[in-house]
Amino acid sequence: MQDKIGFIGLGAMGGALLEGLLAGGVEPERIVASDTLETKLREAAEKHGLKAMPDVRSVAEAARVIFVAVKPQDMKTLLKEIAPVMKDGQVVVSVAAGVSIHDIEKRFDREVGVIRVMPNTPCLVGEGAMAASGGKYVSDDDLHMVVSWLETLGIVRTVPEKLMDAVTGVSGSGPAYVYLMIEALADGGVLNGLPRAMALELAAQTVLGAARMVMETGEHPAVLREMVTSPGGTTAQALFTLEDNGFPAAVQKAVSAAAQKSKELGK
């Protein structure tokens, strides 16, 4: 029989990872899950046919690999709760921003493997951007297994743990900045007379198309930007306005602010 896979925390990110793994072919019979919110747990159990567990210890007892997707501030309490039943060879996959592998390992007096992952919500549609780092007790086989599951939800880069705060600033929190950009783009369209639904559709497709151009042509964004920018034309005027209003600096400052907050969450 295949190992069970546990989920603790079925909020925005835990739910997205769960749905992504199921869509990627993991059988629901392998999943055992727990969330403090009973309705959320019951809904997930009914929707996906997974096994709802009465508490987190039951998840830790039943599963060999346990995805933990609770808030960073709840990690200490959660790990304390499951520590007494954790065994050598189990694997905890943590997505908590800022919480280090060492901080998780030290809660157990067993050699529990820890994999720290920074995913993002587009995992829900198979377009996640993720980074992963493995701790000292995790075997290469287990790391490869978890990475291969995650690869069904998007791209996964294995990175040294010290880069995780920067990853959080770019791709973990990144979808939110892009949504803000899409909203602003659409609002700009409405300001200039477009019907709202059409403005939103054009804005979202523009972001999707531009991202695919970067991924599929392999060209630097500056080259692609020049392709759009006709001399003396509309784009040059818009780019000048964005630069003049500090758009590139604002985005870089946002990434640094998120990375800094990630460091603070880990303290």
Ligand SMILES: NC(=O)C1=CN([C@@H]2O[C@H](COP(=O)(O)OP(=O)(O)OC[C@H]3O[C@@H](n4cnc5c(N)ncnc54)[C@H](OP(=O)(O)O)[C@@H]3O)[C@@H](O)[C@H]2O)C=CC1
């Ligand atoms: N949202 C995102 O895009 C991303 C989030 N992350 C990380 O994912 C983690 C979860 O974030 P997010 O999904 O946004 O947060 P949510 O608050 O949406 O989800 C966390 C869930 O875990 C539940 N929970 C808390 N403590 C326990 C416990 N002891 N046992 C079982 N369930 C528990 C919460 O219940 P309750 O509400 O009752 O506390 C909640 O339902 C965080 O650590 C975050 O850093 C990482 C990358 C991206």
Ligand SMILES: O=C(O)[C@@H]1CCC=N1
């Ligand atoms: O906002 C947060 O703290 C989490 C971590 C990355 C994305 N969402």
